[in-house]
Amino acid sequence: MLSSPYINEKTSVFVIMLKVMLALVPAIAAYVWYFGPAILISLTIASVTALVLETIAVKLRGLPARPFLMDGSALVTAWLLALSIPSIAPWWLIVVGTFFAIIVAKHLYGGLGNNLFNPAMVGYAVLIISFPVQMTHWAAPYSLAGEHLGLADAAQYIFSGLLPDGWKLDAISTATPLDTLRTQLQLHRSVADISQMPIFGSIGGQGSEIVVLMFLLGGIYLWLTRIITWHIPLAFLGALALIAGIFHMVNPQHYATPWFHIASGGAMLGAFFIATDPVSGATTPKGKLIFGAGIGLLTYLIRALGGYPDGVAFAVLLMNITVPLIDAYTQPPVYGHKGIAK
Amino acid sequence: MEIPRDQIEAGSMTRQIYSFHGGVHPEENKQISTQHAIAVAPVPAHVIVPVRQHIGQPAKPCVAVGDRVLKGQMIAAAEGYISVAAHAPTSGVVTAIDLHPVPHPSGLSDLCIHIAADGEDRWIERNPTDYRNMNASALRNRLRDMGIAGLGGAVFPTFIKLNPGVPQKVQTLLLNGGECEPWITCDDMTMREHAAEIMQGATVMRFMLRAETVLVGIEDNKPQAIAAMQQAAAQCDFPVEIVTIPTLYPGGGAKQMIKTVTGKEVPSGGRSTDVGVATFNVGTALAIHRAVNLGEPLISRVVTVTGNVGQPRNFEVLIGTPIDELIALAGKHADTVTGHLMGGPMMGIELARTDVPVVKATNCILVKSAKLFPPPPPAMPCIRCTRCADACPADLQPQELLWFTRSKNFDRAEKYQLFDCIECGCCSYVCPSHIPLVQYYRYAKSEISAKQKDQQAADHARERHESRIARIEREKQERAEKLAQKAAAKPAADAATDDPATVVKKAAIQAAIERAKAAKAADDTVATPTE
Numbered sequence: 036m037l038s039s040p041y042i043n044e045k046t047s048v049f050v051i052m053l054k055v056m057l058a059l060v061p062a063i064a065a066y067v068w069y070f071g072p073a074i075l076i077s078l079t080i081a082s083v084t085a086l087v088l089e090t091i092a093v094k095l096r097g098l099p100a101r102p103f104l105m106d107g108s109a110l111v112t113a114w115l116l117a118l119s120i121p122s123i124a125p126w127w128l129i130v131v132g133t134f135f136a137i138i139v140a141k142h143l144y145g146g147l148g149n150n151l152f153n154p155a156m157v158g159y160a161v162l163i164i165s166f167p168v169q170m171t172h173w174a175a176p177y178s179l180a181g182e183h184l185g186l187a188d189a190a191q192y193i194f195s196g197l198l199p200d201g202w203k204l205d206a207i208s209t210a211t212p213l214d215t216l217r218t219q220l221q222l223h224r225s226v227a228d229i230s231q232m233p234i235f236g237s238i239g240g241q242g243s244e245i246v247v248l249m250f251l252l253g254g255i256y257l258w259l260t261r262i263i264t265w266h267i268p269l270a271f272l273g274a275l276a277l278i279a280g281i282f283h284m285v286n287p288q289h290y291a292t293p294w295f296h297i298a299s300g301g302a303m304l305g306a307f308f309i310a311t312d313p314v315s316g317a318t319t320p321k322g323k324l325i326f327g328a329g330i331g332l333l334t335y336l337i338r339a340l341g342g343y344p345d346g347v348a349f350a351v352l353l354m355n356i357t358v359p360l361i362d363a364y365t366q367p368p369v370y371g372h373k374g375i376a377k
Numbered sequence: 378m379e380i381p382r383d384q385i386e387a388g389s390m391t392r393q394i395y396s397f398h399g400g401v402h403p404e405e406n407k408q409i410s411t412q413h414a415i416a417v418a419p420v421p422a423h424v425i426v427p428v429r430q431h432i433g434q435p436a437k438p439c440v441a442v443g444d445r446v447l448k449g450q451m452i453a454a455a456e457g458y459i460s461v462a463a464h465a466p467t468s469g470v471v472t473a474i475d476l477h478p479v480p481h482p483s484g485l486s487d488l489c490i491h492i493a494a495d496g497e498d499r500w501i502e503r504n505p506t507d508y509r510n511m512n513a514s515a516l517r518n519r520l521r522d523m524g525i526a527g528l529g530g531a532v533f534p535t536f537i538k539l540n541p542g543v544p545q546k547v548q549t550l551l552l553n554g555g556e557c558e559p560w561i562t563c564d565d566m567t568m569r570e571h572a573a574e575i576m577q578g579a580t581v582m583r584f585m586l587r588a589e590t591v592l593v594g595i596e597d598n599k600p601q602a603i604a605a606m607q608q609a610a611a612q613c614d615f616p617v618e619i620v621t622i623p624t625l626y627p628g629g630g631a632k633q634m635i636k637t638v639t640g641k642e643v644p645s646g647g648r649s650t651d652v653g654v655a656t657f658n659v660g661t662a663l664a665i666h667r668a669v670n671l672g673e674p675l676i677s678r679v680v681t682v683t684g685n686v687g688q689p690r691n692f693e694v695l696i697g698t699p700i701d702e703l704i705a706l707a708g709k710h711a712d713t714v715t716g717h718l719m720g721g722p723m724m725g726i727e728l729a730r731t732d733v734p735v736v737k738a739t740n741c742i743l744v745k746s747a748k749l750f751p752p753p754p755p756a757m758p759c760i761r762c763t764r765c766a767d768a769c770p771a772d773l774q775p776q777e778l779l780w781f782t783r784s785k786n787f788d789r790a791e792k793y794q795l796f797d798c799i800e801c802g803c804c805s806y807v808c809p810s811h812i813p814l815v816q817y818y819r820y821a822k823s824e825i826s827a828k829q830k831d832q833q834a835a836d837h838a839r840e841r842h843e844s845r846i847a848r849i850e851r852e853k854q855e856r857a858e859k860l861a862q863k864a865a866a867k868p869a870a871d872a873a874t875d876d877p878a879t880v881v882k883k884a885a886i887q888a889a890i891e892r893a894k895a896a897k898a899a900d901d902t903v904a905t906p907t908e
Binding site: 037038039040041042043044046047048050051099102103106108146147148149261264313314316318319362366367368369370371372373 | 397398401403404482559632636642643644645646647718720722723724725726727745750753754755757758759760761762763764766767770771772773774776777793794797800802805806807808809810811813815816819
């Protein structure tokens, strides 16, 4: 016989995951608009791979397949991974990344709710370390691309690596603004100078800054529907802006503006959709602030001083390690214990 | 969370109200049972009065089988300090005093006094109490003998709480009309219909506590009750403040209500009197009025019968009325009955059977159907979304407590203040993974309590064992000394061996040999030592 309570709020893990995916839709639409439909193919490959791998893993672990497949978490992981890597990446790159996300990072750690590390970021980290070349060919914004990849051409390129006759890879792909900034800085050019290059938009990257704005809108939707709290995104972006601002003030020639850092790379996606993953993140309000700020700080340090153009994934994974410690030391006072010396 | 939520007008006074952490907004479902006035349930042919309807020691029957009893006659007297009396709800003959199922999730039986009603419903002589000219302790004992226990659900003996304390600790008398549980409307209807009597009860309580402030906390989803209580408060010769609080479950919980109206938190493990507040349910105030001013003991209460019944409504019911007879009064609904709850859907208990009696704690009988209470979806893994922590009115971290309970890491669970959990059910209610969190915490609490009991028993056994060893040692010593004395008393023929020390030594050696023999014999016969 059950004990109280006997009623539940009409919600489920699936509803939460569905809202997260819904919040990603405007950004995906903007992505298609500015960079072409290739992202739809990579999202599909990642989704199908994730569902197949999830089914296999759930079956192997002897769990009922239906409720676990229906929780939607594998799809969210797949989408976040696909949005983190180049949309025109070869199909096997997506499959390998998804495998590491779903099988290694999630199920080998005990499945939904038990993973120490953010699955999508584990997948990303494996790819950027193992396949750095493929990970730098990003789809160029339509406004700058010499040739426009349609849906069929994109599918052909992703699955076979072949472009239509006469097309060159350079015509459809480019390095990201963060990567460009990095390589150009090594050539001793100034930030102001580099920012004049066509890949840069008004504050971030050409086109990508609109995608980033859509991530922000989606994130606000998640906050309003109470899927996430404000703590992690605000601390993440705040810390990133703060340290970027300090570096920028000290040497504006060499360090980009804080708003550029917020509007580029994985910062916005990371702040609202990745660092807020509840399973691998801190849970207490104070803990969330520390966790978010740590990611923001590490992201900047990796971007500005480290060996990779973007640092969100490594920052998230590094902060994932600290979660048990953060949570243990940030327990809020319990009712009736406030003011009582421990 | 010391944020003033609102400034509420109450007569000429304004009171700043505060908010407690968390809380949820389940569907209220209160309207359906407030369409009709409180109906008086008929006297049943047979009543069953459990001797333990309150927290504490059971009352002791003071009637015998075959006795004729009058309505309101004491049939079981309080025994021990934390106890109250029980009374005959109607006149009739005591037919049995034995075990009978009582409202309990496991269908547990307890000692009950059965009375066959004679249909006359004849009262015992009722005498009002001149409480203003009465010794304080005698007055409290009178309430104990009138069977008054908290009607909000905890059924703690009220007379114990009506002690101002030495030195005066209570400044505020707080009447709780929060009634935050969904479906339940008995307090709402009681306030609507008996506001003046509740205030008369409050007058007695204020006198007993020598309270300076009298507050009544009511959730804002009961405008009619608020109006009635405000009107009654205006008639009082002392200031009473009706505090309208936002509807937010569990705002009617004593600790949450105190936080809301005073901004103070009852210290963990402490009582509300520690922050100068004595809290009573409004129904308890009504019972006190009847006991003191009318001389009527607590033999009836208002019960909401709602859910899957023909006409949900409130009944004034005699304690001891079989619950199935009460449910029948509300009529049948077309849907199949899938169970019965006593109390609300958040904290109520599922009744294993319905031939159990209405007791002082019975505030609501909620009849279930599959439509109203669909079975919960299967539990999924915790994704640490912390909705539970956001909803927890005790500021706990339910997701951590779940983790510790599952891994049987009870020490950690205790360190994370598991015992401050009030089992309100908010965490389970909001959980998107449908994990029965409260069940886990109940399990952890009982495991920890059992372990503590085992530990105490083990400590006790060890102490007993040690004192036994000491006693044996002491007796041995005494025997040896006696032997030595005997030896010393012998004539000095063997003077050389007469050194008392040698004799003691010899005796000790002899005793040791005997002990070894005895131990060996014991080992041979008993395979396992008993101590």
